Amino acid sequence: MSLFHLSDYFLLRTPLLPAASAVDLLTITERHEIEEKLRHLFQNEQLKEALFLASPAFSAEVQKWLEYKKESSSKMIASLLKYAIRMSTRSTPFGLFAGVSFGNIAVSEKKVSLIRSNANQAVLKLDTTILTKIIEQISKDKRIYSQLYYRLNPTLYLDGKYYKYYQKVTNGKKGQHILKRIRLTPILDRVIQYFEHNKKTSHYQSLIDLLQGLGASITHAALFVNNLISLGIISSELQPNVIGRGYLDSLITTLERVDKEGNYLNPLLTIRKWLHSSQSVIEIRTAILKLLQPLAPDLDMTNSLQGDLLIGMDENNLSDTALDHIRDQFQDLLPLCNQAKLTDFDRFRAAFSVKYEDRMVPLTTALDPDIGIGYGRQEGVYNITDEILGEVNNITPAGEKKYGDHHYQDLVIEKFVESVKNQFTEIQLTSKDLDHIAKQRKQTVNTIPSSCYAIGNLLRSSCQENLFFNLVTIGGSSSGNLISRFAHLDEKLNNKLKESADTEQQQFPNAILAEICHYPDNNAGNIIYRPALRKATICLSPTIDKEQEQIDVNDLYLFIKDQRLILWSRKFNKMVIPRLTTAHNFEQGMNIYKFLADFQFQNNRLDLSWNWGIMKEQPRLPRISYKNIILSRAQWRIQKIAKYPSTPQAFIKNIQAELAIPAMVIISSGDNELLINLDNPFCIEIVLDHMCKREIILTEYILNDYSSV
Template sequence: MSKPIATTDFFAFRAPLLPFQKFLDWSDGLQGPSVGQDGDALEHALEADRTRLRDGLRKQLDDPLVREAIFLASPSLFDRLETWHSEPESKQGRKVERAIVRYFVRMAGRATPFGLFAGCAVGRIDTATHLTVPDRTTHRRHTRLDMEYVFQLAEALATSTQLRSELRFRPNSTLYRAAGRLRYAESRIVGNTRNHRLVVVDETDYLLATIERAGAGASLEALAAALVDDEITLEDAEAYLAELIDSQILVSELEPPVTGPEQISHLIEQLTPHRPVNEITQRLCELREGMSQLDHNRTANTPDAYRRLADSLQKFPVPVQLSRLFQVDLILPSDHLSLGQNVVQEMLRGVEIVRSMYRRLIDDLAEFRRDFAERYGDREIPLVEALDEESGIGFRKSPLPNVESEPLLAGILMPMGLDATMTWTHQHTELLRHFTKTIAAGKQEMRLSKADIAALAGSPDELPDAFSVKCTLAAASCEDVDRGNFQIVFGGVAGPSGARLLGRFCHIDDDLREHVTQHLRREESLQPDAVFAEIVHLPEDRMGNVLCRPVLRDYEIPYLGRSGVPEERQIPITDLFVSLRDGRIVLRSQRLNREVIPRLTSAHNFLLRTLGVYQFLGSMQHQGIEGWSAWNWGPLKYAPFLPRVTTDRLVLSRACWNLSMQEIEDLRKRSGANLYQHVQQWRESRSLPRHVLLAESDNELPIDLDNILSVETLADLVNRKNEVQLVEMFPGPEELCAAGSDGRHVHELIVPFVRTHEPRRSSVGPAKAPAADQQRVFGQGSEWCQLNLFAGSSTIDRLLVEYVRPITNTMTESSDIDSWFFLRYNVPGNHLRLRVHGDSQRLQRIVIPKLNRLSARLQSDGLVSRVQWDTYEREVERYGGMEAMPLVEQIFHADSQSAIELVANYAGDEGAHLRWQLALYGLDRLLDDLGLPLEEKLSVARDCATVFAHEFGFHGPFRKQLSQKQRDLGSQIEKLLSGERDNEPVLTAGLESYRTRSHRISPVAANLQDLSARGLLSMSVNGIARSLWHMHVNRVLRAAHRAQELILYDLLTRQYESQRARRRLNI
């Protein structure tokens, strides 16, 4: 027997509070479905149905546990139940009724844990399958304060003057130094939302000393005493520290941890030693005890029990909102839960199938790798420096072109920003064949053979070392499962790790916590030389309800979140260094001198409206692996109907119906009998079954199309939506194999796996540091100086022609400078970077004052919004090494002179059409100046074109646009490069500027080739040429540089291919 790709020894089982039979029984005896199209009869039938259905809802609401569940989910809805009881036909009564229907249906039809609506349990892997849903009397529940309230209470207490003097403070976990200044994330509450912004502050000796003293936590008394000297009084020091606290440079020890013990216990522990808040501490203890009593009650709790606890907090410095005060989780006993090995092996077969077909189209780390290689080469630098938006390369910057109109981009639709699943591949061609065949045959199921699956296979990345499968079993009974008569509804594969959906429940279930911890240790054992570190981050207080979890790993990386591990096992972001090793991004802890692998044992979407450092650390989990694999219809996903997809026992995708805008509108504008009658006709025309699921992302709500209240709920829910999808209810009621004494239940399984390969050994030490005598950074007082002028892209053209050209010419003629060059940047904000070189003393005495006077005039005239002196950091590795760098800077100088002449002679929108043509000519001539033969020129162009096509997603149909560009422009480009257009008057000035550039560059290029011949370049001449191309386009064109590079490089590639073909044919 072959070795399995992965193993598991436990799973998580999820089930709702009520059996699905409750939902079915609610619709028993309805008259509406049997009436037909008789209008009056239908009105009477639906009136009778409403009465019957409302009686059924009232019966459910008589259940104290159902009432408690609704109260916890929405106290305001609970308070309005009486309105519905007394006036169900009123506008307010109907609104309440729809909410009751949604909550009741969720309690019977959705297994995802939510309050008391659904709970989870732990099962084991065994020889047989048993999915026994325990009796309600054995359920446990866990009540805690909402994390929003806890975090806001801690923040309010920390700012109170009576307590602040007694607390210990430490630096903000996001604090770091970059470009000679301190930066950190500051949070502010706006309404009910916490927002963050990056703040920059100047370094001072006092600030740096205070931050260092507070490193491990310090009292204000100790911090103030250390600041006092002959010029600073104690009062001054205390006021200064108060400013640091108010600006969040220093944070208090009251900040609850994201990982570790429950937050209310932490808060009580921290407050207990402080007498000024004894009353608050005592009330919190009483509240914790009160919540514990609620959890130990064998019967349902009344709303008054919760209200009494809420009333005890009224005197606290944070307003109490009952709807945002309590969080309750439901825990199911795990005595009779097991999965047989036959089910596990079928799951693993599903893993292999969906992984083989899934193709990741967007790699969030790809741009970072490219930018890092260009900027830093093989150096290792502090992570915070690399991610800094101003001085570094940042993370996840949008590659979409600027909005300025550029003629070269006319007619080009950029694919980036579109849904990645819309990119067409060979798999979609094969998939379309199966889809059309199924639809043409009138079938609702598309069955795939092994050969079909092989034909649909792509080139996926590796599986994570630890992952989980989310699925549901479909079988008449668990005995049938053991006999092999079952199907698996395969939801998908997610990782790493396999515990992402389980971390938050480890607080409430010791058995689950033990299993999760062992799962993570097994994952870590596959890379024993690395340090696995949990990312600790809290973007919003209320997110703590799903992000807070126990300590699950030995090490943690705190970033805008307090860690629960001891100080020596925390890895601050300032301790992390980043480098590229064999194309792989490597994080290393400087203190531990080991590779660090970030992990997030949480289902939080780390890319959604969060800070760049957190996004990067989260994305690092998925480097080189498939973080998510599932069936994907790709561009077909918007078809009106998508059949069920199966292969043997696996259901890879359930059947679904996409509603058109007209269908949605038809539901919106109808009500009552008119709505019901329309739905029955529509249902028949679309072959919809009686029971369907209204799906929105992973939220699915059962809908009974025979039930008037369910139909009205559907119409209400699709209101104000532009996309609506209905999914078949599979497994159906007779295939729900999870059952208890009260009937069959819907369920979900989360099955964590760890792969079985041998451990990978690695030893990651510091990357090779540059030699001490290799100067790459030039600041104030050096032989280089850099001035940044912030302005719009069109204004930058004017600055270059009217101000930069005259002043650089004057300073060169007077020997104040000997060379200079410029670049355009758009982060942070559009700006021009002017770098000048000369004797350091003349720069300080003459050049910088001249440039300061010019800058003041530009600001006074409103041409620039901001002026900044900055540091010039050479990109040594990118341009061939330290010996090559001065030569390349001479090329920068010559190219900048040529570029300014082009900008001057081909200004504004009128000159833009000629400017891109001359830029293309300049690219070709630059390769000639570097001495590259045609084959090498083609290699450079093809490499550049490939990189940019990948960046912008120009594959499949998008490449046709580039072919059309070649057909439209190829002839005039060919004539331009061959010299046939040299006599065109409009091109004379531009061509002459390039001849001058060639005269200046040719001897420099010869020196570069000599260094290459002697093996003294760290980058090939071709590689240097690619970077010089990029810089030339940056200087000559005014905006949308990368998008225009895509077109230019593709056009040149086609020209060179054509030239090569003609040479081979001697044409």
């Protein structure tokens, strides 16, 4: 029986332009021809708006060129060419360069029915850096802050004579959470107890009244409360909530209650109207900048707007039978599942077992770097006592070498040698190969996440009826991780995400699946906003939301059972399983956030990627596939050069001949990919510019051999 089951929906990610647009551009070798092609292409209003949203300054220069008011430069044409290729070949949503659309998986005779319309919809919002700066300005106004409700920092806990908590320190868009401590005093303790007895929430005036009742003058009471705010011990209801209502809508709702004069409310209401306007992006941004200027006069407004694109589709359907074979092949590939290295979580679990044995310990105590174990990076804490982890940190698991060896490395070497000997451009794994890999594993893969996602390209081949799938990644703690941020674009997607979360909860009747609610920094703020998918949250940010059940950090306890860490809520008398249904990279997050996010993957990591291990540095690697799944595209590694060659085209041709590199390839740098044509002089310049700076990796362009569905 397969461990994988198809859902009844998918999210299609699509570039703004068809891939053929990039191919057409890259076949042009004359500068004047490519200029004219680009000039014609960027007469399109959608492209102009996409470019404008990404780079207003560059867009203005391009507009002058389009109107023949400015001569082109090689740099401008190269940049414009890159933008055009990006809009044609990269489906990763970024501004208005690519978009998404909700699709159905159902019983149908027609395997694939994907038909685009021209009804794309751009959805705009204020950049979270702008919004948080506006909130900072509003929070300084006594007429406003004195009427607000405040929430106790949810990470605050008592350690002897001190209260400890995490405070966010922001530097521009980036934020860092610092573990701080403050000495317990009778007055501070009385205020915190007051919060505890009032669901951790209090009105500003109520705090003033409390302190006056304890003998403080109104001046000293106000000073004390304002110090609590500046120290991050309490925060106002204006703070962005990453779950539920949108940031701007929440802010406006609060201001409707407290901003009687409308100094902030009125311009924000007008801004919201403009964001929903049918005017052009350029007109909308111009109008909004005028309204923002008085609210945040010293702020850089370059990237004031963020945009998402909903791709218009007349039909967006896949047949379940068209995907069944791919699902079954994922099951076959489970032996590939990369065994976890000794992660922060594994180290912590080992240290916890040594220090606490079978005791139940408060989560905050276990994660405390002084009295407990600490967790992950110990940067951002005022003091480190890591004696328990000291011995564990240096352990390397038996059989695991630090240079990247893994459980099927012998097969990798065998297949690589075979490909070199026979000049194979593709290695096709067999069921026999997978059986061999399964025997090399120390344990059978019989658990996978309760829900997960697979992301990649659906492809057609001229020599086979069944679809192919170029696998980019498969995994995640939840199926909604990569798509939750798009829920605001489509009500159908929003509802399906909630339905999936409910289905996931039903698989754990004796536990609570709780969403981790945390606002790391302004950079992340643009991608982590999502709907309220689950009935409970573990709140690490001081937001006030009465819609969901909140699990207090101080209510969470840890203990070991059957070599697994168990997170337990005493209030609900149930096991708690954290979930972070976003694409946010939490590796650099504050310790408690990283711990909860890591916790989701305990004993159920899913990673079916092909691991070249010690062979990954080879100059040429073939494609790896299994039946209809492409696990790894062919790749070429080219060394850095000391200087720009005197005969660029001949230089590149020699490299192509030596490594058998096709003309149409992709320059890869992490998640960033740029399609190029090595027969094109403009592309040769791009490649050589990169090679003068660093080693480069070229990846095969999969549409050389397949067609997109």
